[in-house]
Amino acid sequence: MKAIVFREGSQWAVEDVDTPVPGEGEVRLRIIRTGVCGTDEHLLHGGFIAKLPLIPGHEMLGEVESLGEGVTGPAIGTVVAVDNTIHCGECGACLKGRALFCENFVSLGCNAPGGFAEYVVVRAAKTFPTLGLSPDVAVFAEPTACAMHGVDILDLAPASDVLIFGAGPTGLILSQLVRMAGAARVTVAAPTPSKLALATQFGADHTVVVDRDDPSAAIAELHTIAPKGFDAVIEATGVVALLEHAVGLTATGGTVMVYGVASEDARARLSPYEIFSRELTVKGSFAQAFTLGRAMTALRSGRISVEGIVTDVVGLDDFGRALSNLKDSGQVKTMVDPSLWRA
Ligand SMILES: [Zn+2]
Ligand SMILES: [Zn+2]
Structure with a gap:
């Protein structure tokens, strides 16, 4: 599949990488849209919790395309937003109920493969069906959760x-x-x-x-x-x-x-x-933790509007424009749509 890969020295490129295979408890999503965020710029330069090389993209919306072992849902074809965090549940911080500070914290798109790619593998339990909410709105689930x-x-x-x-x-x-x-x-x-x-x-x-x-x-x-x-x-x-x-x-x-x-x-x-x-x-306030469901509720209520926030949508091959948009005060939010590459 095609994916954006960040490498040491603030380098990035569109690369052909192996399509990830969902394991136990995981599903593979076909990415519909992934939001570009200021954090991605920090990650490109090795900041935040970057683990390079990295497929970035943490604000993901996708369609369930295949199920790993033992996964019974969401059904193939379901459009879902993703809580991109994974906590071990067993470290000192997790055992104190402070999972956001998990010593083995995994954040898809930051220190594990994320959604600036055609496909991503995520935990099935951390997917949130959009239930008909417009993709243009549902893709804001992660920043709203933060x-x-x-x-x-x-x-x-x-x-x-x-x-x-x-x-x-x-x-x-x-x-x-x-x-x-x-x-x-x-x-x-x-x-x-x-x-x-x-x-x-x-x-x-x-x-x-x-x-x-x-x-x-x-x-x-x-x-x-x-x-x-x-x-x-x-x-x-x-x-x-x-x-x-x-x-x-x-x-x-x-x-x-x-x-x-x-x-x-x-x-x-x-x-x-x-x-x-x-x-x-x-x-x-550091990052989202256990708030994605409420974020979806807030977006679905219509009381939180994102109308007019998206100012550009780019394909993977135009990711350079997504990065330069981050420095352009006339731009608010850029979305990556991998299907634009295939078009
Ligand atoms: Zn973000
Ligand atoms: Zn932990």
């Missing part, structure tokens, strides 16, 4: 006032999920007006344009919107300067959540005195 975990971690009080830095696919989904979780007012701050227009379309009360080179005007505007600070500030960009500003923008007793991925050696300057004297809470 955001859902973030909202779980945030643990908002009803009627909270929430600020989100970032209007990429994640920020846009978070802006809707926090509403579902109790936010009374949602403000989204980001550099690109077209993405902020999507945030408004999805129900954000305020949007603020952030100048990448000098966010000071945006920070001043945010202080005007919430003079006593926001109950929760979610930093969903990975930009250190915004995290530094997040503390001052958080109301006394409020919460700062680090959701965006910064480089491992990045350091932020935060005021310990301010965190201490105003009893601020700083939280992190």
Whole structure:
């Protein structure tokens, strides 16, 4: 089959590889669509939990094409979203109920073969039938599940006032999920007006344009919107300067959540005195864990919309365009559709 393969030295290519064979408890999917995510760029450069060489692609939607030994369902032909994580269930972290930090953590598309390929093998138990939900919506199950975990971690009080830095696919989904979780007012701050227009379309009360080179005007505007600070500030960009500003923008007793991925050696300057004297809470949200089913429910409810988020669909042979789209502020989300290769 054809697959994208990432190799050492930030190299990638479309390669002919063996079509994977489903083992016990596994199914093989024919990939319909796989979402391209900022994490894929980190993986290409050996970051996050990359295990190279790697077939990337962790936001998978596919059709069950063959069943491994002992698998009775889902039936062949069923369209499913995938929870791409596998936990061992037996390590120290798993035994403490913290499977997200499993010492033998497998994440398809990060440290095991994923969905930028014609086929992928996944655990049958970790597939979620779309039940008629449009593929264009269902393919957002994994990023929605990640955001859902973030909202779980945030643990908002009803009627909270929430600020989100970032209007990429994640920020846009978070802006809707926090509403579902109790936010009374949602403000989204980001550099690109077209993405902020999507945030408004999805129900954000305020949007603020952030100048990448000098966010000071945006920070001043945010202080005007919430003079006593926001109950929760979610930093969903990975930009250190915004995290530094997040503390001052958080109301006394409020919460700062680090959701965006910064480089491992990045350091932020935060005021310990301010965190201490105003009893601020700083939280992190790493990845989805056991939230894919609820993500599907949220998408199916129609209360979480992804309308307009997909701005490009490419075949495997056009994967270079998918990567350059990640750096193009006019693009929001790219999907890979392997059938475009065969067309
Ligand atoms: Zn992702
Ligand atoms: Zn484990």
